[in-house]
Structure formats: C-alpha cells, structure tokens
Amino acid sequence: MRKFKVTFYPDNKTVEVEGEKTILSAAISAGIYINAVCGGDGVCGRCKVILKKGKVATQPTRHITAEERKHNVYLACLTEIQDDLEVEIPIESRLNLEGLTQEEVNKRMAKDYSTPEDIQQVEQKVSQGFRYFPLTRKIFLDLPRPTLNDNLSDLERIEREIEREFGITVQHTGLTNIRTLGEILRSSDWKVTVVLGGAGVSPEILFIESGDTSERNFGVVFDIGTTTVTGQLLNLNTRQILGTKATYNKQAAFGSDVITRIIYAKDANGLIELHDAVTEDINEIILRLTDEHKVDLNDITMVVCSGNTTMMHLLLKVDPTHIRREPYVPAFSFTSILRASEVEIRINPRGLLFCVPGIASYLGGDVTAGILSCGIHKQEKLNMLIDIGTNGEIVLGNRDFLVACAASAGPAFEGSGVICGMRASRGAVQKVKISSGDLEPTYQVIGEIKPQGICGSGYIDILAEMLATGIIDRNGRIRQIEHHRIRNGEYGREFVVASNTDTATGSDVVVTDTDIDNLKRAKAAIYAACTILLKHMQLDFSVIEHIFIGGGFGTYLDIENAIRIGLIPDIDRNKFIFVGNSSLSGAREIILSEEAKRQADEIARRVTCLELSVEPGYMEEYMAALFFPHTDLTLFPNVKI
Amino acid sequence: MVTPLMLEKWSGKIAVLTIGATREDGGSRAHVIKIGGQQSLPFLFQEGPSPHRPVIAFEVWDVYPQDWQESLQRAYVYSLKDPIVWAKTCVEDYNEQILCLRLQGIHPDYGNKSADTEAEFIKELLKKVDVPLIIIGSGDDVKDNAVLPICCEAARGERCLIGSAVQDNYKTLVASVLADGHNIIAESPIDINIAKQLNILISDMGLSLERIAINPTIGALGYGLEYAYSIMERCRLAALSGDKTLASPFICFVGQEAWRAKESKVNDDRQGIVWEVITATALLQAGADILVMRHPEAISKVNSYIANLFRE
Structure with a gap:
C-alpha cells in the first residue's frame, strides 16, 4: 500500500500514513486531537479541517455547506487520504485547549469543562434500614502500656485491644503502618485512633493516628454517569450528608456516549486520558466539598463509586474494548475493595475505594445501587425502577426475581x-x-x-x-x-x-x-424498554406496585407531565415514587453499611439481563413510542389530546 | 361430522373514500370511484361486506417515460410521447376508470417543469379525459411543495387523490388538499406506527380520516413483498378491531416496483408482466384498494382476477 505524508498546521507536525486512511486517523497518529464527539462516524460534524494541498476522496455530508466546500473544508473523519496532504485544523475543531484565549476556552467548553457546582436533588426518603456499620471505622484505643509481664508486641497489643473492646479480629496490617507503629504509640502516650477498613468481621488496619481523631471520619460517594459526575460528602459517624456537587464528565470531550469513549480508549493514550479526565472530576468535587465543609482530606477514609460498567473500567484504567464487541463481556463486574490512591483518587493515601458491582456490560453498578436503594430485591410485590440517564435503565422484579435492561436514550433529559x-x-x-x-x-x-x-x-x-x-x-x-x-x-x-x-x-x-426530536427519542427508548421488559415477563403495567423514577431531575418532577409526553406509563399516579439519583443513594447505603454492601454483591449476581438489541419487538415498540404521548392512545387513556 | 367454519366478527370498518366529482358534486367527471368500506379481511365475504371493489389505476406521466423498458413502452404502441394521448389511450382503448398522473416532469432531473406549465397541463387533461384522477408528485420535496399546491388549485372541485404526504413533509400538501377539496395519500416507509402517526397528524390538521388513502410502501415479488404484506395485514387487523386511525384504504404502487425488479428488466417481455400480476394479486389479498399499474396486459389480467373474486 502506498504511504503518504500528511502535515498538520498550525502544529506543523507530519506523519506518514497508509492511503485510504482518513485524515482523522492520521491526526490521531500524529497525536493531534480533533474534536469528534461521534467517534468518527460522520455524524457530529465537529471535525472540520481545511485542505491546503493534496488530493482526497470524501463522502457527501450535510455538515459541510456549499460555501465551506468552496473553501476546501472537509470532515476529517469522512475524508480519505490519496496524496501527500497539508491540512489546517481550525480552532473550533481542536480538542486541546492550548493556544486558545481564556474567553474562547470558556465559551466553547462551558459544558465539558465546567467546575463542580451544587446541585439540587431529592434525597431518597425511604432508607432501606440497613444495619449501620460503615465500610471504614475509626476507633479510639487507650492502650495499656506494655510491662515486663504484659510484653506483647506493639502490633499484637493493638489487635488484642480491638478484639477485646470491639470483638473484631484484625486480619491484616500494612507494613507501612508497622514501620511507624512504635514511634506513634509512644509519642502519643498509647492513645491512638485506628482506622479499620474493609468488609466483614476481619478487616484490615488502614492506618493509625496519634490521639483521638475518631470524631473525624468522612466518606465520599460518587455516581459516575456518562454525562454527569455527582459526588456527596458524608460524615460516616453521624451518617449526615454534608454536601452534594456535580459536574459534567470531562470525558465528554472524547465523545458523548460510552461507545465513542470505548473506541477512544483504544487510541495511543486514550485510556489514560479518559481515566485522568474522570479522576480529575472526582478530585475536583472532593476538593470543593472538603474546602466548603472544612474537612481535612486525610479524614476522608472511604470512597464508594457507582456507575455504568464502562465508567468503572475507565475509572480503574481497565481496557473496556470487549464491552462493545460481541458477546459484550466486561473485564470485570466485581472488584475487591481497593486502595483509592491506586486509581489516583486523592483522599487519605491509605483510604479505600469500593466500586459497586455491575451486572453486565450495559447494566452497571449504578443499576445495582438503584435496586438496593429502592429495596426492590426485598419486596414481595412487583416493583419497577426507571432510571432516566444517558442509558435508560429499567429494572423489574421482587424478592424472587430481578430482570433489567438498558436502553440507549441519550443524554437529553x-x-x-x-x-x-x-x-x-x-x-x-x-x-x-x-x-x-x-x-x-x-x-x-x-x-x-x-x-x-x-x-x-x-x-x-x-x-x-x-x-x-x-x-x-x-x-x-x-x-x-x-x-x-x-x-x-x-x-x-x-x-x-x-x-x-x-x-x-x-x-x-x-x-x-431538534431538541424536541432528541427528547422524543429519549422518552421513546425508555418507554419502549419498559414495555419490552414487561412483555418479556408476560406482565403489564397494572401488576406493578410502585414505579421508582430515578434521574438527575433536581428536586422536582411533574409526574402528570411525564405521563402526558409518554415518558412513563399512564397508571395510578400514587404508584410513582420519585427517587432522584438512586445510584448515589445506593452508594450511600453501601458506604454506611457493610450489610448493604453484601446485598449489593448479591443483587449484582441475581439480576437477569435482557439484551434489547436482540429483542425482536424492541424496534417496533420504539417506533410506536416516537409520538406524543404514543401512537397507541389507548395506552394513555387519561391523557387529553 | 363437518366442523363448522369459524367466522370472525369485526367491530371496525374501513372508511369509504370517494375519488372524483361529477357535475352534481361540482366537478366534471363522468363517474366517481368509491373504495374501502370493508368489514372483513379481503374477500372473506361471509365475515362481512366488501361494498366496493379494488380498482386499478393506469400510471400516466406528464413527460415521456424515458427509463421505461422497451417492452413496456411497446405495449402502449408508442402513445407515450404525448401525455394527453397516453391518457386517452388508457381510457378509450383500455376502458380504464381511473388514472394516476405522476408529475415526474417537475423533478429537477426530468425537465424541471414549472408550476404554471403543470397547472395548464392538468386543466387540459381534465378537459380531454373524464375519469377521476390521482395526482402524485415527483418525489423531490422542495419542488413538490412548490408545484402540488398550484396543481391542487387547477383541479379544484374534481376531488382528486393527491400525494404524497410523508411524516417530515405533510403540512403544505394537507393545507392545499383541504383548501381545494381533494383527498390525500399518506405515505409511510413499511411501518405501521408511522402510518398511524401520519394519519393522526393529518387528521389533526382538520382533514378527516375518510379523505386519506394509506400508501404503505410496497416491494415487488422477491423485493420485500412479504414485509409490505404483513404490514398491510396488521394495519387491517388493527382497523377492523376498531382503530379508526388506521381504517383508511390502501393505495399500492405496484407498477413502479414490479418494473424495477431485475427479472422484469433482463428477461423477455413476459416476465415483467408476470411480476406485476403476481405482486398485484398478492397485495389484493393483503387488502390493497387501489393498484397503480403500468402494463395494459397485466392490468387486464388482474382486472379479470378481481372480477372473478367478486363473481356472485
């Protein structure tokens, strides 16, 4: 195959690529990032470049106006290289922000690069009443000093005291703690605070602090959405919520949906960039929260993250490639409790991170957390959870069975x-x-x-x-x-x-x-998914006891209006319970209760996943729902047209 | 023992669509064509009445159909050069009761005729032939939107069937059909939901459901006929079960699809005719009310097939 040289301006970088490759892929090889939110499918029209010299073959697109065509503007993703080229990348097509004035950056990236801000959301009123036992606990020990008769080693002395006072057998203590142990115990006059972490009756000693700091034990829970990252600071002793902040997921700059990001993760530094983007969001939110509530970063001992499977892979810097390839298998669903610093989350360096276990490639820990926080898995009667996000997730079940599916609704809501x-x-x-x-x-x-x-x-x-x-x-x-x-x-x-x-x-x-079109598609995807899930179980809406509605809607959602547009079914209004961000609520239950964590693990194993893409009736239901409120008005008897 | 035949009773009824207006109705047609009104699936006369027979409309163009196959052109003994002669041939030589005029000539690639030229042509045609008319655009949205309203006006009072309204472009056409007292063809891409949605949108604009014919979009034998068939069947079942928004008669463009099939193009003359006949008869069983066809011989065969079905 012939090779061509492509030079990009204003970077003045040249790469040699094989013919038939697109300008976009040449740019990626050159390490120049062109804005292509659709991942190079010719859909978004963001990757406009100006051809200065050379011959190309391009496909027709509605994103290029006649005027632009005259000035040799092409979509980088649709344009094949057939010659040595000189290509200029205009400012608005560039992804990296260097060389832009601050004003331009603010204007263009107002969304993707916004700072975390307070958000309004309903706090779920129904707590599922899990036994309070946070995943990290601080306990104050006033140790008996060693004597010739009681000459147990420093470490064993601590372990004995924990066993005696709290009935907990310590399983493991890190070497770093042992190295500093002797000094800490003696300088603090044998009064220390031990931070225990992990699940079950045999936790590990995370770290030991001098004096009594047991009053100051904080945790942060996150819902990592494809579009929005939401974090909440909690006092793990009092169970009090101190603050909630959200920001747009910075990964949006690499593509607005998970598929685009999975593709991007395959590029040279893609995975690292995506990982850095989300950890940056997380760290920013933590910093903002701790600043505002005067909490020392060192007193944050635990982070629980809930999110879709792809988001969890990217957070842990695990290659997500196989999520989008048949048969859609993720690299992991469950992880053990990790060290937060391992994934560059900045809290206490010995602090822990737990990722809520996922169910399948397109049903992540956010769904597990949602089921947990709504208590669907414990009810005798049938309940449904509709989580309205970039991926609309629907769960149906009770204590005997749980079945769920994901519909790609898009981020309009x-x-x-x-x-x-x-x-x-x-x-x-x-x-x-x-x-x-x-x-x-x-x-x-x-x-x-x-x-x-x-x-x-x-x-x-x-x-x-x-x-x-x-x-x-x-x-x-x-x-x-x-x-x-x-x-x-x-x-x-x-x-x-x-x-x-x-x-x-x-x-x-x-x-x-165009907005209305996007919203219509989103609501149709969600309603169709609900219908298919019920049809699959040979049920209908009438048998459902409660429908929990989740999503980042603030404190308010008008159920009547949601029915009128056909987003949710036309049934008894009292059956709807608006739960806000159920993924975050679930993460909160988990950080505060070891029992909740165990149940989350169990839920993730129990849920049966329905793959809509192979469900024959889905497209039909979707088309029928692409109307307000629905093509079949008999489904919405109480909606007046 | 003989098991008695299970007869289905339906609650719904297909709307009756009237095309053409005689002098008493304020038009100038010699007769009107009524279609629809069925209260059963096609030709199950014991289950419910089918008061109006399906009809076949000759497809006539306003320009010389240069891409038609030689064999198809030959059938008209070269009358195709002049659209008026062509139309008169259909009516006089083949005794056709209704014509479907396709305004292909307004398409930018087929002569780009102006609205005024086309309006004059339609007025002329209405003088020369006295059968009811179906008038359809060229498929170019922009041009159709500019020309069809003028044509509607030119044929005012003649109660034509005008097409086609599609989901993304129906308002202009519905408005002028309303203004000039015609009927409309609602075209959907082999999709029962869109068919229904479009009917609702059109009736929301004030055009009653009795004035709509559904073009469900069909494929010829071997080219998706079975998809079209099942969509039409499902529409009918819904309509007969009481869904008024789907209870419109069907118009199927059989000729255009059958003569596009490779088999009609490469083989001898006969194969195209067979293809058109088979496609048409299958669609009759799916519920087609108007078949728009091209080859006179195919039309004559399907006509006798219909006559046979309705033989007392």
Missing part, C-alpha cells in the same frame, strides 16, 4: 445534547407553565435567579405544555403559528422560553425542533 440544556443546578429552569390563551410561559428557576438554561424536569414540563397548548403537534414539530416567541432558527423552528433580556447569559433560552 440530563440537559446534554439539547441547545439550552443544563443540569439541575442554579439557574436552571425546572418548572414551566404555558398559558393556553396568549402562549406566554411562566417558569421557576433553581436558586430563583435569572435563567441560564433548562434542566430535564423543565424540558418535560415544556414538552407537555407545548402539547397542551398546541404549539407542537403530536410528532413534536413546532407549528407555524404567528407569535413573537415562535421563529425559525438554525436548528429548525424554535420557541423562546426566556428572551435574552430576561436571562443570565444574555442570550435567548429556546427549545428547538
């Missing part, structure tokens, strides 16, 4: 992939009403400030209200109505929720045809 979307944090429109007379919207913003964007629950309200007032048709298209809030924009027709004079950003907050 998380406020990503929609023009004015944002998390449920300060400045997000979370509640909307549209007057049926003059079509004027009124809205409620988190933090009661000027709106910056719209979060998931806001979108649900807007869709429902637009349907009710006839602004959109049942297909989700904005109608041609003469109204000052309805106009044509870059992404089809749009409805102005808040005009620039009323917003915090100075630009209009709008909902577009």
Whole structure:
C-alpha cells in the first residue's frame, strides 16, 4: 500500500500514513486531537479541517455547506487520504485547549469543562434500614502500656485491644503502618485512633493516628454517569450528608456516549486520558466539598463509586474494548475493595475505594445501587425502577426475581445534547407553565435567579405544555403559528422560553425542533424498554406496585407531565415514587453499611439481563413510542389530546 | 361430522373514500370511484361486506417515460410521447376508470417543469379525459411543495387523490388538499406506527380520516413483498378491531416496483408482466384498494382476477 505524508498546521507536525486512511486517523497518529464527539462516524460534524494541498476522496455530508466546500473544508473523519496532504485544523475543531484565549476556552467548553457546582436533588426518603456499620471505622484505643509481664508486641497489643473492646479480629496490617507503629504509640502516650477498613468481621488496619481523631471520619460517594459526575460528602459517624456537587464528565470531550469513549480508549493514550479526565472530576468535587465543609482530606477514609460498567473500567484504567464487541463481556463486574490512591483518587493515601458491582456490560453498578436503594430485591410485590440517564435503565422484579435492561436514550433529559440544556443546578429552569390563551410561559428557576438554561424536569414540563397548548403537534414539530416567541432558527423552528433580556447569559433560552426530536427519542427508548421488559415477563403495567423514577431531575418532577409526553406509563399516579439519583443513594447505603454492601454483591449476581438489541419487538415498540404521548392512545387513556 | 367454519366478527370498518366529482358534486367527471368500506379481511365475504371493489389505476406521466423498458413502452404502441394521448389511450382503448398522473416532469432531473406549465397541463387533461384522477408528485420535496399546491388549485372541485404526504413533509400538501377539496395519500416507509402517526397528524390538521388513502410502501415479488404484506395485514387487523386511525384504504404502487425488479428488466417481455400480476394479486389479498399499474396486459389480467373474486 502506498504511504503518504500528511502535515498538520498550525502544529506543523507530519506523519506518514497508509492511503485510504482518513485524515482523522492520521491526526490521531500524529497525536493531534480533533474534536469528534461521534467517534468518527460522520455524524457530529465537529471535525472540520481545511485542505491546503493534496488530493482526497470524501463522502457527501450535510455538515459541510456549499460555501465551506468552496473553501476546501472537509470532515476529517469522512475524508480519505490519496496524496501527500497539508491540512489546517481550525480552532473550533481542536480538542486541546492550548493556544486558545481564556474567553474562547470558556465559551466553547462551558459544558465539558465546567467546575463542580451544587446541585439540587431529592434525597431518597425511604432508607432501606440497613444495619449501620460503615465500610471504614475509626476507633479510639487507650492502650495499656506494655510491662515486663504484659510484653506483647506493639502490633499484637493493638489487635488484642480491638478484639477485646470491639470483638473484631484484625486480619491484616500494612507494613507501612508497622514501620511507624512504635514511634506513634509512644509519642502519643498509647492513645491512638485506628482506622479499620474493609468488609466483614476481619478487616484490615488502614492506618493509625496519634490521639483521638475518631470524631473525624468522612466518606465520599460518587455516581459516575456518562454525562454527569455527582459526588456527596458524608460524615460516616453521624451518617449526615454534608454536601452534594456535580459536574459534567470531562470525558465528554472524547465523545458523548460510552461507545465513542470505548473506541477512544483504544487510541495511543486514550485510556489514560479518559481515566485522568474522570479522576480529575472526582478530585475536583472532593476538593470543593472538603474546602466548603472544612474537612481535612486525610479524614476522608472511604470512597464508594457507582456507575455504568464502562465508567468503572475507565475509572480503574481497565481496557473496556470487549464491552462493545460481541458477546459484550466486561473485564470485570466485581472488584475487591481497593486502595483509592491506586486509581489516583486523592483522599487519605491509605483510604479505600469500593466500586459497586455491575451486572453486565450495559447494566452497571449504578443499576445495582438503584435496586438496593429502592429495596426492590426485598419486596414481595412487583416493583419497577426507571432510571432516566444517558442509558435508560429499567429494572423489574421482587424478592424472587430481578430482570433489567438498558436502553440507549441519550443524554437529553440530563440537559446534554439539547441547545439550552443544563443540569439541575442554579439557574436552571425546572418548572414551566404555558398559558393556553396568549402562549406566554411562566417558569421557576433553581436558586430563583435569572435563567441560564433548562434542566430535564423543565424540558418535560415544556414538552407537555407545548402539547397542551398546541404549539407542537403530536410528532413534536413546532407549528407555524404567528407569535413573537415562535421563529425559525438554525436548528429548525424554535420557541423562546426566556428572551435574552430576561436571562443570565444574555442570550435567548429556546427549545428547538431538534431538541424536541432528541427528547422524543429519549422518552421513546425508555418507554419502549419498559414495555419490552414487561412483555418479556408476560406482565403489564397494572401488576406493578410502585414505579421508582430515578434521574438527575433536581428536586422536582411533574409526574402528570411525564405521563402526558409518554415518558412513563399512564397508571395510578400514587404508584410513582420519585427517587432522584438512586445510584448515589445506593452508594450511600453501601458506604454506611457493610450489610448493604453484601446485598449489593448479591443483587449484582441475581439480576437477569435482557439484551434489547436482540429483542425482536424492541424496534417496533420504539417506533410506536416516537409520538406524543404514543401512537397507541389507548395506552394513555387519561391523557387529553 | 363437518366442523363448522369459524367466522370472525369485526367491530371496525374501513372508511369509504370517494375519488372524483361529477357535475352534481361540482366537478366534471363522468363517474366517481368509491373504495374501502370493508368489514372483513379481503374477500372473506361471509365475515362481512366488501361494498366496493379494488380498482386499478393506469400510471400516466406528464413527460415521456424515458427509463421505461422497451417492452413496456411497446405495449402502449408508442402513445407515450404525448401525455394527453397516453391518457386517452388508457381510457378509450383500455376502458380504464381511473388514472394516476405522476408529475415526474417537475423533478429537477426530468425537465424541471414549472408550476404554471403543470397547472395548464392538468386543466387540459381534465378537459380531454373524464375519469377521476390521482395526482402524485415527483418525489423531490422542495419542488413538490412548490408545484402540488398550484396543481391542487387547477383541479379544484374534481376531488382528486393527491400525494404524497410523508411524516417530515405533510403540512403544505394537507393545507392545499383541504383548501381545494381533494383527498390525500399518506405515505409511510413499511411501518405501521408511522402510518398511524401520519394519519393522526393529518387528521389533526382538520382533514378527516375518510379523505386519506394509506400508501404503505410496497416491494415487488422477491423485493420485500412479504414485509409490505404483513404490514398491510396488521394495519387491517388493527382497523377492523376498531382503530379508526388506521381504517383508511390502501393505495399500492405496484407498477413502479414490479418494473424495477431485475427479472422484469433482463428477461423477455413476459416476465415483467408476470411480476406485476403476481405482486398485484398478492397485495389484493393483503387488502390493497387501489393498484397503480403500468402494463395494459397485466392490468387486464388482474382486472379479470378481481372480477372473478367478486363473481356472485
């Protein structure tokens, strides 16, 4: 095969590649990262490059305008190299932020590189009442001093005291602790705090501190989502929640969905970059939380992370390649309790990390945690959990069986992939009403400030209200109505929720045809998955006792509106329990209870996984659900059209 | 003992669609065509009445159909050069009761005829032939949206069947069909859900369900016929079970699909005819109400097949 030289500007880097490779793959070989959120499928249109010299073969794409074509703009991922090339990568196509002014960086990366911020979410009211026994415990020991008669070694003295006072047999103590033991015991006058970690009756001694620090034992739990990373700081002694913060997962810069990231992980430094991105998010959240609540990093002894299988692989820097290849087998589902520092999470250097065990490649620890926190595995009656995230996960079961599936819904309800979307944090429109007379919207913003964007629950309200007032048709298209809030924009027709004079950003907050399309697909994927799961078990919605709704919706979710748009089934409203981030709640149960951890392990083993991609009826159900509220109105008898 | 035949009773009924308007209705057609009205699956007369027979519409183009096979062209004894002559041949020589006019000539690749030229042509055609008309666009959304409304207006009062509305482009056409008193073809890509969604969207705009014909999109024998068949059958079952939003008659573009089959192109004249006949008769069993066909001989064979089915 012929080889060609490709030179990239402004980097002035040259690589030699085989013909028929794309410019994108040449750029990756050169170590230059071009923005390609779709992973090179020609879908996102972000990887525009300018051809300065040479011959290429390209495929037609709607992302290149006629004007751009005239100026030799190509999509790097669709363009094959057929000659020695000189290629310029324009600023907006670059992934690395060097060479950009701060203003440009802020503007472009407002989403991907936002700092952690307080988020609003409901705290699950139903705690499952697991026996309190945190995964790391600090115990204060006032040791009897050694004498000629009681001349047990320092280490055995500690172990004996723990056994005597607490009935716990220590299994293991690290060498680093033993090395400093003699000095610590004597300088602290035999009054020390021992940090025990791990599950079961035979834990290890993590570290020993002089004096009594047993009052200060903290842990952090994380829900690592494809789109959002959420962390919560807990006082492990009092079980009190100190604060919750969230940020967009920085990995988004390498692709918005797990598949793209798995592909990216295969590139030269891909895995390391993805790992670093998420640990950076985690460490930032921990730092913010500890700063705000005046907690010493050294007093954080435990981290529990819950997330989908790919996120857990990337967090642990484990190659996730086989997750996306048939037969979709992950490298691991269960891990033992690890040292947090091993994966570069910065807490006490001897602190621990537990990853909630996953079920299958597309059903991760977040689902396990969700089941645990809703207690589905303990109920006699049938319950369902619908977790609305980038991957919509649905669980159905009771104490006798658990079956689950994952539907790729996309991140629209998380406020990503929609023009004015944002998390449920300060400045997000979370509640909307549209007057049926003059079509004027009124809205409620988190933090009661000027709106910056719209979060998931806001979108649900807007869709429902637009349907009710006839602004959109049942297909989700904005109608041609003469109204000052309805106009044509870059992404089809749009409805102005808040005009620039009323917003915090100075630009209009709008909902577009394209947004509605994305939201419609997301809700259809989730509803279809619920239907298929029930059909698979030869059941229907009527037999379900409770439906738990999870997702990053803030403190508020209008069940009626969610039904009106067909996101959730039209059944007795009292059956719905809104649980917010159930993955985070599950992680919290686990960090506080060794019993919860054991049950999580058991749940992960018990769940049967239904693979929607091989389920013959899924596509059909999905198409039927791509309508508001549904093509089959008899399924929504209480929805008035 | 003879087991008695199990007869199904259906609660639903297919809507009756009327194409064409006579002088009394404010039009100028010699007769009207009614389709639909069935209360059973096709030709199960014991289960429920089928008051209107399926009909076949000759496909006529507004331009010379240069890509048609030689054998197909020969069948019309070279009358195809002039669309008016072509249409008159169908009506007078073959005694056809309804025509399907395809405005292929407005397509940018087929002459890019203007809306005004086309409107004039339709007015002329309406004077020269007196059968009800089906008028369909060229498949180019932009051009169809520009031309079809003008054509609707030119044929105002004639209660034509106009097509095709698709899910991403239906509003313009529905609006002009409403304004000028025609019927509409709702086209969906072999998908029962989209068929239903489109019918709902159209009726939400104020065009009643009785004025819609579903084009379910079909494939010829060997080219997806069975997919089309099962979608049509499922639509019918839903409609007969009481789903009004799917209770529209079907229009199937048999000619265009059958003559696209490789078998029709490479072999002798006969094979294309056979292909068109088999595709058409299979679709009749799936519930087709209007068959748009091309070869006169195929049309005559399918016509006698229908007549046989309805023989008392």
